Amino acid sequence: MKYNRFLLLLICNLVIAISIYGQKTVYYPSKVVKAQYFRKTLPLREMKVILPGDRDRSWKDGIIRNEENIKSANIKDDDVLYPGEDPVLQDYDGLVLHRGPILNFDGVGNVNGVIPPDTDGDVGPDHYFQMINLSFAIWDKEGNKLFGPVDNSTLWNGFIGPWTGTNDGDPIVLYDEMADRWLASQFAIFTSSGTFWQLIAISETGDPLGAYYQYAFEFPTFNDYPKFGIWPDAYYASFNMFGEYNRAATAAFDRDRMLEGDPDARMVLFDLPPGSDPFSMLPSDFDGTPPPQGTPNYFVYFNDDAWxxxxxxxxxxxFRVDWNEPAASTFTESIILQTEPFKSQLCDAPRWQCIPQPNTELKLEAISDRLMYRLQYRNFGEYAVMVTNHTVNVNNTGIAGIRWYELRDYLDGNGWSIYQQSTYSPDDNSRWMGSIAMNGNGTIALGYSISSDTICPSIRYTGRSPEAPLGEMNYTEIEVISGLGSQGTYHRWGDYSMMSVDPVDDSTFWYTQEYSIGGWKTRICSFNFGPIIPPTVNVGPDTTICINEAFFRDPIAENFKNVFWTTSGDGFFQNPKRLKAAYLRGQEDINNGSVDLTLSVYGYLPGQTASDQLTLYIDSLPFADAGNDTIICTYNQYTLHGTAGNYSSVLWGTTGDGIFNDATLLNATYIPGTADTANGFVELFLTAYSLACEDSSISTMTLWFDPCFGIDEYDPASVRIRIFPNPNSGVFDLEVANIESKQLEIRMLNTKGQIIFNQLLTNFTGQFSKQFDMNLLEKGVYYIQIRVDGYSSTRKLIIR
Incomplete structure (x- = not known):
């Protein structure tokens, strides 16, 4: 039985050797079709957007569907050539220091409640465009968000077809440098007709906020894991096709016609037969100088000897496309390059669930069976370059490292060769999900995810200068952002990230990747490997917060590696090692009314430190006092005596129809209205507004109106009249003192002047004191009139 299996394996290898080395395999198109649907949109900034949010995703539990590579899913043999130790391992960090990120900010978050994000983005002359599962946003190159996030389906909103209502994911966005246009694409696989589509949007101009040409191309089965590359003669793409059998497919889309908005744009499709070797390929995507005229687009993938x-x-x-005779287009195997040995399988878990995280048994997927996006191409005139990477098992330890390659074609007819290769793994942490690119100076940048039992999933990058020894990333590793929590529930991670190069200077790198704070978030950064510049920081002006608020500030800092916030008070920062940290004030801060906060930033060289300080004022709650209730004669004006504290402004108000001479003054004058005097009273309220907050304090006083009856009003200086309490519920005490009279008369009147109570005392001297019980009277205004020797004095009585 062992002999038969060995013979079968030998025969299979012989057949492969004949097809590969005897005669190159050549495929011809399986389909040439026009776009089934086309439409031009309004400018994006004017389009009706589809806001992100959770959808009915029961068909995939919020998980973006991706099938497995049939090769890695059916490993039968060990890596027969793997030596146990990686012969091109770089197990140390580079020693060349550099300036670190220029911009570093959060991208689109998980606004659709899905996993994984499939983080992708590209940079143009004036914009950065990020597109993930299942939303996108656009920033200027200062990091200011101009648009979004909105659903990716916004780009095809109003584009009616079987895909209407879908937003299925696996997005790609690329900047077409030659044409100054943008390409955005995602698949539509859960359609109303059960058909499968690739939706593509091409911007009409270089403005990603402008109009788009919408295209839809139908595929024979599920077109999974689409990856695009820009080339002068076409937009090229690769797919993993799933249906009755699994296989790969490649396609060329009619770039010239799509740029013109031609509805007859075509697709040349190679749907490779079952049993064919290619799978999870990447098309080449050029930056900088275009490839020489007539250069085919290159598709690359790797094979592990364990397969x-x-x-x-x-x-x-x-891939050579012929738009004059599309059926004559060819997809031809070019060359096999034997690499230094590697092992792609990290562990025996399904779907490569091998990457550890802190404080959980759940491990993340490594997706170590394929090259990671992009396959970048550059033309340097004397030679051409392609750079790519994939994840490997470092020295069979289960630690993930990144195997990267620089391929060169010296354009002398001998084709491609491996110029340099290496596995980057400077410590015992796992690095995976990489993306690599080379700028116009020949500098390489490699970004990736990093995680271990002690490091939550984070983002880092490294790089290589052109003069470095071959196979060495000689720049020190830089952390873009540190994860704050392990991902729970789901193993999925990725499925890709993207390193791009700024087309303006052809030097600055832009990278987008995901990290974890317990759930995934995305990050965008730009950087170059320029010389180290001392750090600078500006925390901004002093400011005031409300007593119940947390303090947030987004400082401006450059050329720093780490930061740390400190306080002079008893409050605390939620994360003092974050540039944008939140401060929660303490009781001592409140008592003092202010606290000094200091941000220190540390550069990339020992001793490089800068700091800046601000004073945070704690706004105490305002208070207001409108003053005591007061009685005035009817139709008189009244000068108020309000007081307030901890306020920025005050404002008087009234329940009546009177007016203030200036309602913003504490001592404003109130001029009663006719309704006020008719009612007999009016309530006035004073509002004090906080210095910096929405808090306010309101106090109310009542102004009563006394008609002040009679022309004989007289109050001898020696006579004292007291009513208490006043206002009251009908029970009150009346005191009249210092009386020297032959006759004392006490009257109680209503507002109509009718006498309700009357008492006459003759030959009375000294003090009169009596308690009255008038609680059977209606509530309202009454008057107590004291008549002494023909003169009278009136006091207002209020029964509530």
Missing amino acids: GYSADQLRIWE
């Missing part, structure tokens, strides 16, 4: 191959290898295919 039944004679050696670990990169395989390169050539």
Whole structure:
């Protein structure tokens, strides 16, 4: 039985050797079709957007569907050539220091409640465009958000077809440098007709907020894991196709016609037959100088010898499209490049669930069976370059590292070769989900995810200068952002990230990747490997917060590696090691009314430190006092005596129809209205507004109106009249003192002048005191009139 299996394996390898080395495999198109649907949109800034949010995603539990690579899912043999130790391992960090990120800010978050994000983005002359599952946003190159986040389906809103209502994911966005246009795409697989589509939007101009040409191309089965590359003669793409059998597909889209908004734009599709070797390929995507005229687009993938191959290898295919005779287009195997040995399988768990995290048994997927996006191409005139990477098992330890390659074609007819290769793994942490690119100076940047039992999923990058020894990332590793929590519930991570190069200077790198704070978030950063500049920081002006508020500030800092916030008070920062930290004030801060906060930033060299300080004022609650209730003669004006504290402004108000001479003054004058005097009273309220907050304090006083009856009003200086309490519920005490009279008369009147009570005393001297019980009277205004020797004095009585 062992002999038969060995013979079968030998025969299979012989067949492969004949097809590969005897004659190159050539495929011809399986389909040439026009776009089934086309439409031009309004400018994006004017379009009706579809706001992100959770949808009915019961068909995938919020998980973006991706099938497994049939090769890695059916590993039969060990890595027969793997030596146990990686012969090109870089197990140390680079020593060349550099300035670190220029911009560093959060991208689109998980606003649709899905996993994974499939983080992708590209940079143009004036914009950065990020597109993830299942939303996108656009920033200027200062990091200011101009648009979004909105659902990706916004780009195809109003584009009616079987995909209407879908927003299925696996997005790609690329900037077409030659044409100054943007390409955005995602698949539509859960359609009303059960058909499968690739939706593509091409911007009409270089403005990503402008109008788009919408295209839809139908596929024979599920077109999974689409990856695009820009080339002068076409937009090229690769797919993993799933249906009755699994296989790969490649396609060329009619770039010239799509740029013109031609509804007859075509697609040349190679739906490779079952049993064919290519799977999870990447098309080449050029930056900078275009490739020489007539250069085919290159598709690359790797094979692990554990999958039944004679050696670990990169395989390169050539896609030559002929738009004059599309059926004559070819997809041809070009060359097999044997790599230094590697092992792609990290562990025995399904779907590569091998990446550890702190404080959880749940491990993340490594997706170590394929090259990571992009396959970047550059033309340097004398030679061409492609750079790519994938995840490997470092020295069979289960630690994930990144194997990266620089391929070169010296344009002399001998084709591609491996110029340099290395596995980057400077410590015992796992690095995976990489993206690599080279700028116009020949500098390489490699970004990736990092995680371990002690490091939550975070983002870092490293790089290589052109003069560095081959296979060495000689720049020190930089942390873009540190994760704050492990991902729970789901194993999915990725499925890709993207490193791009600024087309303006052809030097600055832009990178987007995900990290974890317990759930995933995305980050965008720009950087170059320029010389180290001392750090600078500006925390901004002093400010005031409300007593119940937390303090947030987004300082401006540059050229720093780490930061730390400190306080002179008893409050605390939620995360003092974050540039944008939140401060929660303490009781001592409140008592003092202010606290000094200091931000220190630390550069990339020892001793490089800068700091800046601000004073945070704690706004105490305002208070207001409108003064005591007061009685005035009817139709008289009244000068108020309000007081307030901890306020920025005050404002008087009235329940009646009177007016203030200036309602913003504490000592404003109130001029009663006719309704006020008719009612006999009016309530006036004073509002004090906080210095910096929405808090306010309101106090109310009542102004009563006394008609002041009679022309004989007289109050001898020696006579004292007291009513208490007043106002009252009908029970009150009346005191009249210092009386020297032959006759004392006490009257109680209503507002109509009718006498309700009357008492006459003759030959009375000294003090009169009596308690009255008038609680049977209606509530309202009454008057107590004291008549002494023909003169009278009136006091207002209020029964509530």
